[in-house]
Amino acid sequence: MRVPNDHPLARTYVLLDPDLNTGAAESFRGTVEVAEREGLVELLLNRETSASAASAAIRSLEHDESPLTRNALARALRSPHPSIRILATGEMVRRKMVPGTATDLFQLLTTDPFWQVRRAAVNALAEGAPRELLAPASNDPHWRVRYALGQWLEEWGRDLTARDNVLELLLTPAPHSARLRDYLFYRWTGNAPAERTANDPQSWCPFWDWDPAVLARNLELLGRSGRREALNVLVRLINHPDERVRAWVILALREDGTPEQWEGAIGLLGDPREDTAPVLEALTRGIELDRIEEVAKFILCRPPTLPPLLETLPGYSSITAKSWAAAQAGEAFPVEDVRAELERLKPDLPDSNTIAPSLFAPDHPHARAAALTSDRAKELVENPTRETSWFVLSRAAKMCRVPVWKLAPETPWKLPATPRAPAEPLELPRIALVRPRQIGPDGPIVSPLGVSGHYGLPVEGYVRAAERGVNLFFWEPNYATLTRFVTRLSPSDRREVHMLVGTFEADPAKIRKDVERALRNMKLERLSIFLIFWTQSWQRITPDVREELESLKRDGLVQMFGLSTHNRGIARDAIIEGWNPVMVRHSAAHRKAETEVLPFARERGTSIFTFNNTCYGRLLDPSFRPSDCFRYTLNTPGVSACFTAPSTLEYLEENLDALQNPELPDDVRDRLLKRGEWMYREDTVFRKTVRAEV
Incomplete structure (x- = not known):
């Protein structure tokens, strides 16, 4: 028997469709219907549910204080999606459930690989758990x-x-x-x-550079023999925050690492908060079992006294290394080979700290599904309306060897139509620049205040900025709303705005790839300003990198290039060496650029962009307006332009006032x-x- 088309189960059946369940979950917001509530809970508990669908389920259950919903939200603390774990943590606070879920929150704090989740756990535990858990x-x-x-x-x-x-x-x-x-x-x-x-890495790493792109390139230039000779040093870089650096360390260990060096690296990968699992996976994936056996037995069988290398590794954990080695017994080689060692080490090896999930209440859909008998399953297949849960019905259909779709309504329920206006092309008025600035001798003429897409300003915000005289915008690949704004412009209007784009790479081919990606994503013919971002070392700017930048300019892909840096010494040297423009931090809190950078720029006619003018909002105070921070930097001699990164139209309007009323x-x-x-x-x-x- 099929579910009648007008039955609540006809609507919740849509939650089983991954392509439709997000919209369906949103349409059930505020529901008091049992079948819909259970459907949302089942969606949230399903580990294969997408983050967007799980998030929609949480929003739709915001009003519901039933034990069923509260239990599901507590279990969502173990969702595979970090964003859902954060949402669930917030729900624990809002619903005053922290005392009852303190153990799970503590688990997040001590093991979650995403700092955003751990920060949420700190704030939740502080609201209602024993303080020692923090x-x-x-x-x-x-x-x-x-x-x-x-x-x-x-x-x-x-x-x-x-x-x-x-x-x-x-x-x-x-x-x-x-x-x-x-x-x-x-x-x-x-x-x-x-x-x-x-700790100064330069004291123990002869090829160290604070610029990750340079460090990665240095490791590449060492060659295989050089990396082999430096492996005792490379082991300490196994947890470097930059993936490019880690990749070279992993390659060197796989190619030439000794068992002792492997143990050192594995022993540094024990903190789950540093998301070490992918690094360990990359290190061991596809390695011959003979090599795994050699390393594991070395760790399990060596004397308790640490070898010299391991004694010098900050953060090394012998328990982590031994736990990994013990896990290889029975996988890479027979357990009997190391039976005695495993017994000897057993007191030192930690038990699994996984928290066993609590049992479901008897009336929970999962409990009902687990309690199904063949007779009850047959009854539900013959008359599915005797149940309110598709989770239970799916289990019953499986027990009866009946496809679950045979219980579905004859006419599938359709989501309420949501009119969606097409993205119409944008038409910009002629941009009337206010106090325009020439960037470099042959660069674009721009507004002194530019707008960054960092915080997702709505598309209409960029339109409003253009109407107020802004033609300068700061773009990175993940700035979705700014990308939509630019791509909706006509080709002629796109030529009227100037995009500042950059790269974090130090390899000529990758730099060109970044330029081509930006042009493609924004449908541009040429980038007005292209910077080497976050330059921390002059080693980043090798002759081949400089030649590639010149080539990009000759090819007409960029109008002008420069660099950005937090380092005032690098900024000063860049000005002296003829780089134009240069981007540097400047604010009322960080004023040293006024004596160490800007005088050189004025002397040589170098255009200077400034950033971080409000110190990410921390400089703001009720005693002055936010726009005053931009007035300050734009009234500083030597500054050509700066950027604001508003998230709302309100913030944008306030900061644009620095254009119309520049006096401070x-x-x-x-x-x-x-x-x-x-x-x-x-x-x-x-x-x-x-x-x-x-």
């Missing part, structure tokens, strides 16, 4: 998680009577925790912390500089404590 965050590998904890500890520690208990939440001994302690005392007392020795009154300037001086002190301590790499 301790691991004090030594989290990502500074944003440590900072989230620091904000809570700072607030709690303002009470002098509670301060000792607060400090007990910092793990010891642990270098990150020690610096977090320094930060807290600074925030509580105002006294700057003492200097601490930091003296009293406002004084308040801005005072705030900048305070923030610079804060940033200096912050970089040396919370954000320091150790």
Whole structure:
């Protein structure tokens, strides 16, 4: 028997279709129908559900406080999608479910490979769990998680009577925790912390460069023999944040690594918070079993005393290496070969810390499906309307060897039509530039204030910016709304706007590929301004890179090229060597460019772009307007243009006011500089404590 077309099951059947379930889930928002609620819960619990569909299910269940829904949201903390784990964590706080899910939240804090999830777990645990569960965050590998904890500890520690208990939440001994302690005392007392020795990779890595692209290229230039000779050093780079660097380390270990070097690398891959599983997979994928056996037996059978290499590896964990080696027994070689070693090491090897999921309540669809008997399954197949869950009906159909589609309604339910207007071409008025600036001797004439697509400003925001006199935009490949804006323009209008684009690469072929991708994605004939982004070392700019940039200009793919950097010394040297334009940080909090960079630019006629004018919003204060931050930099001699990165039309309108009203009154300037001086002190301590790499 099929489900009647007018039955609730006819609607929830659509949730089984991956192409339609997101829209269906959204259409059930606020439902009180049992079948729809159960369908949304089943969608959320299905690990094959897409993140967009699972997110729609959570939104549609926002009103529902039933045990069924609360249980599903708690289980969503283990979703395969990071975004859903974050959403579920927020629901634990909103629904005051933190005490009952503290164990799961602690699991996220200590094992999740995404710092955004761990930060959400910190904020949730701080709302309603025992405070001692927050301790691991004090030594989290990502500074944003440590900072989230620091904000809570700072607030709690303002009470002098509670301060000792607060400090007990910092793990010891642990270098990150020690610096977090320094930060807290600074925030509580105002006294700057003492200097601490930091790890300098240049002291142990002769080919080190702070620019990841340069470091990766240095590893390539070493050649196989050079990498083989340097393997003891390369092992320490197995967890480098840049994938290009890790790839060369992995290749060197696979080609020439000794068992001891393999053990060192594996022992550095033990922190699940650093997302080490893909690195270990890349290291071992496709390796001959004989090689795996050699390494595993070396680890299991060596004496307890560490070899010299392993003694020198910061962060090395023998337990991680032994656990991996023990897992190879029975896979790469017989267990009997190392039976004695496994028994000896058994006390040292951790048990699985996976939390067993709680049982479903008897009335839960999953419990009903598990309790199905053959008679009940037959009954449901013959009359599916006696059930409210397609999860149960699917199990019943399978038990009866009947395709589940035979229970579906004769006429499939269709989602309510949602009119979607086509993306009409955009027509820009003639852009009337306000105080235009020439970039370089032969570059474009642009507005002094440009707009970045970093925070997803709606398409109409870029149109509004153009109407107000902006023709300069900052683009990267993931700036979706800015891409839509440009591609909806006519070819003639696209020639009226100027896109600043860049590359993080240091290889000529890859740089050209980045240019071609930008041109293709935005349907442009030529990039107005192309920069080598985030230049941290002059080793990034080799003769072949400079020649490729010149070639791109000769080929008409870029109008002009330059570089951007946080390093004022590099910016100054670039100006002296004739690079034009140059992009550098500048704000009321970071003013050293005014004496170390801008005078050289004025002397040589170099165009300077500035960025980070509001310090990502941290510079803002009620005593002045946000647009005053842009007025400040644009009124600084030597600055050609700067960028704002608004997320809303409201922010855009405020910041565009710096174009129409450029004057910065003296009293406002004084308040801005005072705030900048305070923030610079804060940033200096912050970089040396919370954000320091150790």
